[in-house]
Amino acid sequence: MKLTLTQEQSMLADSVTRFMTGKNATGEEESIWREVAELGWLGAGVGESAGGFGGGREMAIVMESVGGNELAEALAPVFVALAILEKSDPEAALISRIISGDVVACGLLPEMAADDSLQLEDEMTSVSGQFHALANVHRARHLVLALPEATLLLSVSDANVHLRSYRGMDGKTKSDLKLDHVALSEASVLSKGPDAVAALNRARVTHAAAITAECSGLAAALFQYTLDYVQQRRQFGQPIGGFQALQHRLVDMFVAVEEVQSLALAAARAATIEDAPESALSRAIAGASDRALHVAKEAIQLHGAVGMTEDLPLGAGLRRLKVLQLVPGGAETQKRRLLQSFN
Amino acid sequence: MDAGWSPEDRAFRKEVRDFTQEKLPAAIRDKVMSGRPLERQDYMRWQDILAQKGWIAGFWPKCHGGQDWTASQSYIFQEETTYAGAPWLLPFGVNYVGPVIYTYGTEEQKARHLPGIVSNEVFWCQGYSEPNAGSDLARLSTRAHRDGDSYIVTGSKIWTSMAHWADWIFALVRTDSDAKPQAGISFLLIDLNSPGITIQPIQSIEGAHHLNQVFFDNVRVPVDNRIGEENAGWTYAKFLLGHERVLSAEIGKAKRMLERLRSLAEERNLARDPRYLENLARLETDVLALEWTTLRMLDTVMGGTAPGVEASMLKLRGSTVVQEIAEYTVDVLGHEALAFDPLFLEETINDPSSELSRNMGVVSEFLFQRAPTIWGGSNEIQRNIISKHALGLG
Structure with missing residues (x-):
């Protein structure tokens, strides 16, 4: 078994964590994004033949290490786009332009679309569909759609692509996207048939690995905050961490964090070897989200009133995890997919 | 995956x-x-x-x-x-006392006891808990005092699984009442055929008999049957508990129970029932998380690091997950679970082909599965261990 990180992977985790320390301030999103591109982290999403240095595990390491930072939300759809593009054509020029930060592309999965809205029309000459609360699309020049029938590359500037952006619960920009009979040229259909299915599978494992890794990084950070706090906060003449009622709740948080890490590892392995049943990916996302949310809510409770303030990053963590639960393609979607997959 | x-x-x-x-x-x-x-x-x-x-x-x-x-x-x-x-x-010989004997025993003890375990000829049971020493095991009061080259053991052990089937018991006994609780304990191997031992059955909530109370009334045990040093038994006991916990994430069992749950639900046309599907998805997710936590721990152990709090974590989650699957399986039976008579499950009467008795098996298992969160160091004790050793919270 090789579940532990290689030396290179540990170094990657360290360098991402080091860079992210102190980068929590809002307002410098654009400059961070450029720095990240310059550091080459987007290359973690694809293998060497596509100009990157990674695969599923490296991508997950970046996501886990930025977990808790706004950057995670921006990175995930780009990693999904890269995964789809690499699967379709590892030598596509667009890949290197995305890695270098030159252009932003966001990957989309069918399960992110509003119910039954997504349709390929007129013998695959146009596509329509609606998506809600997409991350990073407001920055994107391209959309990469992995559908079971075809893999599509769309330009956001197309007159029939409509975007409406707004502030999201987690403070990040969200966009509703409407594809209104967007014409498909030959160049915009990257693959069809079995190749398209393969690209979709790759997109799904990447999405699962990214979302679970973010949950993992975030849950671990929220737990550590809380553990530090109970050792320093004194009431009734002693650190509150000395009370068994709190200790047992902290242990359950600790176990939850470990289990999120386990589920994230399972998904990252799946993204590396691209061989996992869809239901297992859905379970990994749903399980990671449930556990991370538990940790976030307990973190606020165990901090008491100060946990309710914006002085601490706990509220931000809860909001982000709630987004990951409710965002189309997130934990709620996966739970519904699990119910359907047995039918 | x-x-x-x-x-x-x-x-x-x-x-x-x-x-x-x-x-x-x-x-x-x-x-x-x-x-x-x-x-x-x-x-x-x-x-x-x-x-x-x-x-x-x-x-x-x-x-x-x-x-x-x-x-x-x-x-x-x-x-x-x-x-x-x-x-x-059954772990009492293979997993518990065996490793204690080959790690701390004398050559004579190894030669006498290990072959019987490997050949499955000697049936062991575990004498740890007492009526007044459960989670607070170190307060045990079964006394052993020296008489020449023997100990005279008096007291009782309780919750002794399968003692009524066993040939030998390994027991923690108090050899020094004045020392601190942990410092006055010795680890003895006791032949259950010794005069002065009586075994009383305890019926469990599922109606079966696997637990016992074992009484020692001036039982003579050769000093040669002591493992290691006198009053150092706590060391060997802790070593054993470490072995006990490593085993506790029962992935194979959880998967097997999930399969039975699925087949029982399908037989009852619940395969599309939203409540069933939701519960099944939750339990399957729990098993996936448990499995990968176990694999991570295994990877660490293979890398040469001894399991510490990880073992407690697996005990905590493994016992809970299996317990929840067992309960939900009964829930799926619905009113069919209500016909229950433990007598039906006895070997002589039981008809394995009858659906009624199979349903009773599911009920029996549900009731029995309340035990794993209590045994092997209760889950509350495991939380204390994790709190102290992983979180540093004392």
């Missing part, structure tokens, strides 16, 4: 799977699968089969009759056999 097993591990998994499929008696498998209680001869028959293959104590060193299995192999063996419906490999 693939954990990256080595080719050797894959080959071993196949060997265990094929062997179990070929050798596990159908009647025993059926009992296990349907949750009906096993008799002594059921356990012994399967363990004899394993003993012949040399697989009773596979993780032991070769010099003591084991196979030098790696941690991966032990895990694979446990997962595969349990999943296939093999009885629980």
